[in-house]
Amino acid sequence: MNAILSKLRADRRLLWIAYLGLVLLLTTMPFLTEMGLGRSWVRILDFVLLYMMLALGLNIVVGYAGLLDLGYVGFYAVGAYLYALLASPHFGLHLPFWLLLPMGALIAGLFGVLLGAPTLRLRGDYLAIVTLGFGEIIRVFLNNLNAPINLTNGPQGVNLIDPISVNGFSFGGMHQVFGLNFPSTYSYYYLFLVLTLLIIFVSIRLEDSRIGRAWAAIREDEVAAEAMGIRTRNVKLLAFAMGASFGGVSGGLFAAFQGFVSPESFNLMESVMILCMIVLGGMGNIAGVILGAVLLTTLPEALRYLGPLQEFLFGEVLVDPSNLRMLVFGLALIIIMIFRPAGLLPSSRRKRELQPEPEVAAQEQATVYDSKR
Amino acid sequence: MTVSASVAPLLKAENISKNFGGIAALTDVSFSINSGEIYGLIGPNGAGKTTLFNVLTGLYLTDSGKVNFAGHDINGLKPHHIVEFGFARTFQNIRLFANMTALENVMVGRHVRTRAGVIGAILRNAGTRNEEAAILRRAKELLAYVGIAGRADTIAKHLSYGDQRRLEIARSLATEPKLLALDEPAAGMNLTERASLAGLLQAIRSDGVTLLLIEHDVKLVMGVCDRVAVLEYGKKIAEDVPAVVQRDPRVIEAYLGAPTA
Numbered sequence: 001m002n003a004i005l006s007k008l009r010a011d012r013r014l015l016w017i018a019y020l021g022l023v024l025l026l027t028t029m030p031f032l033t034e035m036g037l038g039r040s041w042v043r044i045l046d047f048v049l050l051y052m053m054l055a056l057g058l059n060i061v062v063g064y065a066g067l068l069d070l071g072y073v074g075f076y077a078v079g080a081y082l083y084a085l086l087a088s089p090h091f092g093l094h095l096p097f098w099l100l101l102p103m104g105a106l107i108a109g110l111f112g113v114l115l116g117a118p119t120l121r122l123r124g125d126y127l128a129i130v131t132l133g134f135g136e137i138i139r140v141f142l143n144n145l146n147a148p149i150n151l152t153n154g155p156q157g158v159n160l161i162d163p164i165s166v167n168g169f170s171f172g173g174m175h176q177v178f179g180l181n182f183p184s185t186y187s188y189y190y191l192f193l194v195l196t197l198l199i200i201f202v203s204i205r206l207e208d209s210r211i212g213r214a215w216a217a218i219r220e221d222e223v224a225a226e227a228m229g230i231r232t233r234n235v236k237l238l239a240f241a242m243g244a245s246f247g248g249v250s251g252g253l254f255a256a257f258q259g260f261v262s263p264e265s266f267n268l269m270e271s272v273m274i275l276c277m278i279v280l281g282g283m284g285n286i287a288g289v290i291l292g293a294v295l296l297t298t299l300p301e302a303l304r305y306l307g308p309l310q311e312f313l314f315g316e317v318l319v320d321p322s323n324l325r326m327l328v329f330g331l332a333l334i335i336i337m338i339f340r341p342a343g344l345l346p347s348s349r350r351k352r353e354l355q356p357e358p359e360v361a362a363q364e365q366a367t368v369y370d371s372k373r
Numbered sequence: 374m375t376v377s378a379s380v381a382p383l384l385k386a387e388n389i390s391k392n393f394g395g396i397a398a399l400t401d402v403s404f405s406i407n408s409g410e411i412y413g414l415i416g417p418n419g420a421g422k423t424t425l426f427n428v429l430t431g432l433y434l435t436d437s438g439k440v441n442f443a444g445h446d447i448n449g450l451k452p453h454h455i456v457e458f459g460f461a462r463t464f465q466n467i468r469l470f471a472n473m474t475a476l477e478n479v480m481v482g483r484h485v486r487t488r489a490g491v492i493g494a495i496l497r498n499a500g501t502r503n504e505e506a507a508i509l510r511r512a513k514e515l516l517a518y519v520g521i522a523g524r525a526d527t528i529a530k531h532l533s534y535g536d537q538r539r540l541e542i543a544r545s546l547a548t549e550p551k552l553l554a555l556d557e558p559a560a561g562m563n564l565t566e567r568a569s570l571a572g573l574l575q576a577i578r579s580d581g582v583t584l585l586l587i588e589h590d591v592k593l594v595m596g597v598c599d600r601v602a603v604l605e606y607g608k609k610i611a612e613d614v615p616a617v618v619q620r621d622p623r624v625i626e627a628y629l630g631a632p633t634a
Contacts, residue, residue, distance in 0.1 A: 201495075202495050205494050205495045205497060206491065206494050206495065209489065209493070209494030209501075209505075210483075210484060210487055210489045210490075210493075210494065210504070210505070210508070211489070211490065211491060211494050212494070213477065213480055213481050213484070214481065214484055216470065216473060216477075216481075217470050217473075217481045217484075220470035220471060220472060220473065221468050221469075221470055221471075223432070223468060224464065224468035224469070224470065225470075225481070226451070226452045226453050227430065227432070227452050227453075227456065227461075227462055227464075227468075228453075228456065228461075228481055228482050228484060228485065228544065228545075228548060229452075229453045229456035229457055229461075229482075229484055229485025229548050230453060230481070230484050230485070231451075231453050232453070238491065242491065349472045349473065352472040352528060352530075
């Protein structure tokens, strides 16, 4: 992998070819997917991009700043409901997308600060538990804010949400280009792709900046970071706000894409899945996070084929695939984490954190357990 | 402040007291450091030296007393605020950003003197690019200054002990301090490293940075310090030029015990 990369860097022409290939692959992805796997997978492809945006957002909080946040799905919910309430018959409001997108980022970012502020003194496990509580609070609020005034329509959720529409082009409908039919999943794919690339760009730029270094410093040693003049409070809140705003954007896209939101979509399991994506992919490393999002979104779907597979192998379905599916999924996670404890594509810095010094480890081994006894 | 003093001291601590539960870690400690001097702080283990450091640099709150630094009352201020005023420190048990490179560590030290925010980071406009280039340049200069330019890309935790201490000094210098407080910079160094550390401290001072030094190595303290204060059981028992402190019976008693008559 590294050999290929360094070779690419050395040869400009090769680099351009690689870029071109990537662009070609990304633009034709929905067609390839439909041809290879069927139309339902184009929808899954859209979800892959949505989860990529979410995972990249959480990566800022957990991967860069080292703040373990288990309530991240709360910001996803805020973004989704903001879009749902302001672009649906529920209140009779139909605000345009170009207004709702930045609004979602802003309001979710605000919630990030709001929820981040009381947790600033907490670290590690304690922070995780408090953020977990916050995520649940948001869900419970959404579930119960249908009385006395019906704000969120409670457990029934909000229906008939406007599809995204820009300059009269509705992403919700079927479009015909060059005699080819494009269903809405195709249009959304390209929209999500653009926004995902934007979020990747922002993540890369942030990582390699004064702010990114301050986040890394806080993750490494908060006391030393403070003693170096970093305003740890503000810098941590900034991480919460940035991460939350990415979550808010993906939430809005999710609401428009689904046309329906309910509190159920934003349970703890979602937060855990997003966290799994970045841990399994490689915390703090953008490529790793992307890989994690791809794997953890597609794997559960792919495992649905366990039923047909059993039929093919044994002639009948022995174990109900819906039961087997999550079992195999869990097993796959465990196996990956055993063999790649720092994730599939770890960031170089994170890898160092997890690797014990060979000499030191050996020394400890020798002093703690006397080998002669 | 006495009328005769022509310049106000850079740091002035008055009647500092700090208790942990029932234990008085510091009792009524007063001292002042003048601009341009190397001020030593010695005392037996547990005398309260590091506690005093932590109080001065904002890691601990005082129970009573006042600290004034360069005309600012820094009591109760957050550490990052105190650094902004120009008072930086190192730690007794080295606190580098262990998994970052030496260069990155020093670059973090520039944080407090630079401005770029999120917008600058994303747009990477000319202002931000210039600032980043300046950060990098200064960080390299500082690594060379403390003598570890060759280890710029080494992960901090892979550096030798002495180099880690030097890196910590470089990182603090990156914050452009007027006063640099060093907590046992020679700990764990061998004789050659100590000798070159003494040279480094002199160089830092001659570049206009005042130094406050906690140190156990008596030779180093006596060699480089202009004035020395001695702490014992949280109280200041002596303060003078090294040669006088060295002969002070109370100091000798504190270190060696009272003569059994």
